[in-house]
Amino acid sequence: MIAALFFALLKNKLYLCTTKQLIIITNIRNMKKLLLGDEAIAQGALDAGLSGVYAYPGTPSTEITEYIQQSPLAKERGVHSRWSTNEKTAMEAALGMSYMGKRALVCMKHVGLNVCADPFVNSAMTGTNGGIVVLVADDPSMHSSQDEQDSRFYGKFAMIPTLEPSSQQEAYDMMSKAYEMSEQLQLPILMRVTTRMAHSRAVVTVADSPREQNALNYNAKASNWVLLPAFARKRNDIVTAQQPLLEQMSVDSQYNQYVDGKDQQLGIIASGIAYNYLMECFPNGCPYPVLKISQYPIPKKLIRRMTDDCEFVLIAEEGQPFIEDQVRGVMPGNAVIKGRLTGELPRTGELNPDVIKKALGMEIGENYAPCEDVAPRPPALCQGCGHRDVYAALNEVLLNYPNARVFGDIGCYTLGFLPPYKAIHSCVDMGASITMAKGASDAGQWPAIAIIGDSTFTHSGMTGLLDAVNENADITVIISDNLTTAMTGGQDSAGTNKFEAICRGLGVSDDHLKVVVPLPKNMEEIKKTIDAEINYHGVSVIIPRRECMQTLQRHLKQKKAAK
Numbered sequence: 001m002i003a004a005l006f007f008a009l010l011k012n013k014l015y016l017c018t019t020k021q022l023i024i025i026t027n028i029r030n031m032k033k034l035l036l037g038d039e040a041i042a043q044g045a046l047d048a049g050l051s052g053v054y055a056y057p058g059t060p061s062t063e064i065t066e067y068i069q070q071s072p073l074a075k076e077r078g079v080h081s082r083w084s085t086n087e088k089t090a091m092e093a094a095l096g097m098s099y100m101g102k103r104a105l106v107c108m109k110h111v112g113l114n115v116c117a118d119p120f121v122n123s124a125m126t127g128t129n130g131g132i133v134v135l136v137a138d139d140p141s142m143h144s145s146q147d148e149q150d151s152r153f154y155g156k157f158a159m160i161p162t163l164e165p166s167s168q169q170e171a172y173d174m175m176s177k178a179y180e181m182s183e184q185l186q187l188p189i190l191m192r193v194t195t196r197m198a199h200s201r202a203v204v205t206v207a208d209s210p211r212e213q214n215a216l217n218y219n220a221k222a223s224n225w226v227l228l229p230a231f232a233r234k235r236n237d238i239v240t241a242q243q244p245l246l247e248q249m250s251v252d253s254q255y256n257q258y259v260d261g262k263d264q265q266l267g268i269i270a271s272g273i274a275y276n277y278l279m280e281c282f283p284n285g286c287p288y289p290v291l292k293i294s295q296y297p298i299p300k301k302l303i304r305r306m307t308d309d310c311e312f313v314l315i316a317e318e319g320q321p322f323i324e325d326q327v328r329g330v331m332p333g334n335a336v337i338k339g340r341l342t343g344e345l346p347r348t349g350e351l352n353p354d355v356i357k358k359a360l361g362m363e364i365g366e367n368y369a370p371c372e373d374v375a376p377r378p379p380a381l382c383q384g385c386g387h388r389d390v391y392a393a394l395n396e397v398l399l400n401y402p403n404a405r406v407f408g409d410i411g412c413y414t415l416g417f418l419p420p421y422k423a424i425h426s427c428v429d430m431g432a433s434i435t436m437a438k439g440a441s442d443a444g445q446w447p448a449i450a451i452i453g454d455s456t457f458t459h460s461g462m463t464g465l466l467d468a469v470n471e472n473a474d475i476t477v478i479i480s481d482n483l484t485t486a487m488t489g490g491q492d493s494a495g496t497n498k499f500e501a502i503c504r505g506l507g508v509s510d511d512h513l514k515v516v517v518p519l520p521k522n523m524e525e526i527k528k529t530i531d532a533e534i535n536y537h538g539v540s541v542i543i544p545r546r547e548c549m550q551t552l553q554r555h556l557k558q559k560k561a562a563k
């Protein structure tokens with residue numbers, strides 16, 4: 001007989017508890033969650049039966065992988081979620097998982113797509129087996145990036161479908177659709193988001209139960225994956241022949257909608273988050289016909305309907321005039337096209353509801369300018385940061401070398417450009433410091449010094465160091481190792497504990513591979529080391545090593561909590 005009976009909710013499961021046993025009645029999941037766009041994407045991928053996420057951190061995409069790393073469902077299902085060394089290794093690993101039949105997600109910021117462009121474009125040629133979604137987060141207005149590039153061009157270039165959600169809910173829903181499409185078309189799917197979509201929260205309704213993961217399944221024609229010209233030509237023909245189907249899918253897509261309006265003088269095409277902004281301008285409904293585009297290739301039929309029906313067409317899109325250029329190029333309709341190219345919308349930078357209102361001639365409501373009492377606070381290296389000690393020592397040494405050039409790289413240490421250090425003379429792309437120092441040295445520059453972070457070195461500095469060693473370039477390389485990828489929030493760094501071995505393996509001589517601890521008390525030793533290595537006319541590597549203050553504090557807290 002049951003003596004006591006009650007219900008319990010534990011880890012998303014509803015249990016019937018008796019004194020004798022625990023019976024699972026059903027799996028219950030929170031149907032509504034408050035999620036960042038990035039988190040909605042991550043949850044959507046998990047619910048679509050993901051087997052692995054492969055990513056290199058980069059704002060505004062980092063939270064996707066971090067969410068999966070913390071997810072109980074991912075743990076339960078053994079979803080791969082360790083950081084990759086760079087975006088290219090991430091893309092290739094995802095492709096390998098897909099060839100084996102399982103679903104993979106690749107995440108990166110927009111400039112990461114340049115790094116993995118080779119496997120990305122060729123993945124469309126080989127095709128996929130298990131679904132692949134390549135998630136790229138663009139950064140219009142360059143809040144934390146060196147350029148404003150628009151990833152939709154890459155989707156068109158690779159001839160694959162691109163999705164661009166206009167809300168967090170759509171971002172969640174699209175993941176499942178994207179995997180379905182990828183497996184149906186045997187093509188990777190590009191999903192593009194921008195900063196505000198990635199980093200703002202909304203309530204998202206999630207599925208009741210996640211889809212099963214795919215089983216290991218090696219069922220593709222292996223010759224597809226061998227891009228020898230004879231095979232690649234066939235695949236190129238197949239993918240080219242798929243293009244009309246992709247376009248028809250865009251016309252029929254639930255994510256591309258044509259909503260008629262009573263005032264046909266103006267039609268508005270709005271894509272991705274710009275559609276969200278547009279709707280914000282018209283809480284009681286838009287009087288003009290609106291074409292929402294969230295799936296590419298562009299749905300030409302729907303666009304033609306608008307250019308035929310309307311006198312003027314305004315195109316609102318985040319990023320470059322990707323749709324606008326195509327509409328101008330291919331649509332013979334009667335409409336006058338307006339947008340970023342004609343000055344109604346700003347040519348660069350993020351959109352927001354106000355700039356759309358301005359383009360529509362609507363009144364802009366109250367503006368909230370930053371309070372004048374708030375003093376500007378330029379970014380700075382944290383107090384106690386090891387990079388500070390490196391720059392302090394380097395600057396003192398370079399007082400004796402007024403012609404020295406210091407080639408910088410991307411990470412917290414880029415802040416060494418700013419006062420008080422003003423210590424670096426370049427910052428272009430990840431890994432460029434070493435190769436640029438080498439090129440400068442080839443040109444006759446001396447001293448040529450490169451400063452690079454540990455994560456950036458393994459991301460794409462190692463190959464440049466090999467070039468330098470192979471030519472015995474007269475450069476001094478400083479790998480400022482803070483044991484983490486600090487700038488993006490302190491993710492694990494792929495080379496931790498391996499740097500000396502990597503440098504030796506690349507051919508750096510033991511006599512010119514020096515490790516120092518960047519602390520004020522060691523200043524004399526660090527300065528002596530830098531000075532000596534500048535005067536060695538070959539490749540020398542100095543590794544100042546001390547943990548980032550932020551991750552150190554986090555680790556200490558974790559240790560304390562574990563006691």
Ligand SMILES: Cc1ncc(C[n+]2csc(CCOP(=O)(O)OP(=O)(O)O)c2C)c(N)n1
Binds near residue numbers: 411412456488
């Ligand atoms: C191709 C590319 N991928 C990702 C990023 C984002 N990002 C900027 S710096 C950085 C890593 C910095 O780590 P590290 O070199 O160790 O320097 P730290 O910030 O720790 O000083 C990353 C991932 C980028 N700018 N470019």
Ligand code: SF4
Binds near residue numbers: 381386412549
């Ligand atoms: S986060 Fe870490 S590496 Fe970056 S400035 Fe602060 S202490 Fe230095």
